Amino acid sequence: MAMTGILRPGHVQLRVLDMEEAINHYCENIGLIETDRDDQGRVYLKCWDEQDKFSVVLEPSDRSGMDHMAFKVATEQDLWRFESNVKNFGIETKRVPAGELNGCGERVRFVGPAGHTFDLFAEKEQVGNMVGTTNPAPWPRGLKGMEPIRFDHCLLYGNNFDENLKFFTEALEFQLTEQIMDGDVRLAAFLTCSTKAHDVAFIRHEESGKLHHASFLLGSWEGVLKAGDIISMEDIPLETGPTRHGLTRGQTIYFFDPSGNRNEVFADDSYVYPDSPVLTWTADNIGQAIFYHSRQLVDSFMGVTS
Amino acid sequence: MSVQISIEDTGDVFPCAETKHLLAGMIQLGKKGIPVGCRSGGCGVCKVKVLSGDYISKKMSRDHVTEDEERQGVVLACRVFPQTDLKLSVIGHLQKAIMR
Numbered sequence A: 001m002a003m004t005g006i007l008r009p010g011h012v013q014l015r016v017l018d019m020e021e022a023i024n025h026y027c028e029n030i031g032l033i034e035t036d037r038d039d040q041g042r043v044y045l046k047c048w049d050e051q052d053k054f055s056v057v058l059e060p061s062d063r064s065g066m067d068h069m070a071f072k073v074a075t076e077q078d079l080w081r082f083e084s085n086v087k088n089f090g091i092e093t094k095r096v097p098a099g100e101l102n103g104c105g106e107r108v109r110f111v112g113p114a115g116h117t118f119d120l121f122a123e124k125e126q127v128g129n130m131v132g133t134t135n136p137a138p139w140p141r142g143l144k145g146m147e148p149i150r151f152d153h154c155l156l157y158g159n160n161f162d163e164n165l166k167f168f169t170e171a172l173e174f175q176l177t178e179q180i181m182d183g184d185v186r187l188a189a190f191l192t193c194s195t196k197a198h199d200v201a202f203i204r205h206e207e208s209g210k211l212h213h214a215s216f217l218l219g220s221w222e223g224v225l226k227a228g229d230i231i232s233m234e235d236i237p238l239e240t241g242p243t244r245h246g247l248t249r250g251q252t253i254y255f256f257d258p259s260g261n262r263n264e265v266f267a268d269d270s271y272v273y274p275d276s277p278v279l280t281w282t283a284d285n286i287g288q289a290i291f292y293h294s295r296q297l298v299d300s301f302m303g304v305t306s
Numbered sequence B: 001m002s003v004q005i006s007i008e009d010t011g012d013v014f015p016c017a018e019t020k021h022l023l024a025g026m027i028q029l030g031k032k033g034i035p036v037g038c039r040s041g042g043c044g045v046c047k048v049k050v051l052s053g054d055y056i057s058k059k060m061s062r063d064h065v066t067e068d069e070e071r072q073g074v075v076l077a078c079r080v081f082p083q084t085d086l087k088l089s090v091i092g093h094l095q096k097a098i099m100r
């Protein structure tokens, strides 16, 4: 097994202002599948090709934004190893008991230097994807909406940017894949714990702990276009796209959920190996780095978070 | 039925249907004046103070409008459905692109 330690984004818990509207958005329009609810009113969702019980948790709240993002580690030993890595870095940790989220094992929780709450866990109930493990079909029938394959990554805005990058690469052993550099100041860092273009990314910002977007993988550019159709049909606030990013080369579209949390669905981004060089975009070319075709920054995309 | 929305700071005026939120009304006519973000009450950039007029509002993120502010007519334009002509002043703003 070449992939060890932190394996992937396990889930994101998003705060929503109106649960009914949120469920309609995430299930009917994006096309996630509801797998559970709990006595705190939280609703658990997954994409069709995920084995684990949930990858998105919607939490009823009076404010928007991200409650926490969690990563799955390979083994229980990894969980305790990363717990001590985080402590050794000088960041407090606490343990969230197994079952606090239905089907999720014990979690190690901490607040990263940029102000976001992260959890690590080693166990989560597997309910299987929708095509089984014996002679599996390439895709299941009856999917809804944009038909996302998996919850893929979050882009986060926060302060203490350099310290945060150090924390992710040193304590959590993430790999820097791409960056935006303004001279020797790093404005953006894309990070992976696997071989993806990013599992999480950070933008230098003055406020702490902000969510820019939570993103879902689609199967094709055609899927991104169809997502655009659904966005217009359903009167979903579109931000920009369909277009291509320079960074990660992803084909992408951005829109907002009914609580103002930004979503992305995308297809076909790049990949890395542990020995891949870091890709650099220069700040004088930031328009192309972000929106490859128009080369123009979109004000809300740069400045709006939840 | 539509009502008149006037923005004090900029002098912008636009009509808005009572069934549409203020930002939707503004965007549809290609008008400017209130910053546009999520259009769903979560990002706070469209924050305005209603100086006069009646409106109905939907739930807004408490990160951006406190209960106190809400009582004083401070609201997110994307959550406000006008019931009469409204006069507003703009409070919210888009943050600078990327902070150094």
Ligand code: FES
Pocket: A260, B023, B035, B036, B037, B038, B039, B040, B041, B042, B043, B044, B045, B046, B047, B076, B077, B078, B079
């Ligand atoms: S545009 Fe985001 S709160 Fe109104």
Ligand SMILES: [Fe+2]
Pocket: A153, A154, A155, A213, A215, A264
């Ligand atoms: Fe993204």
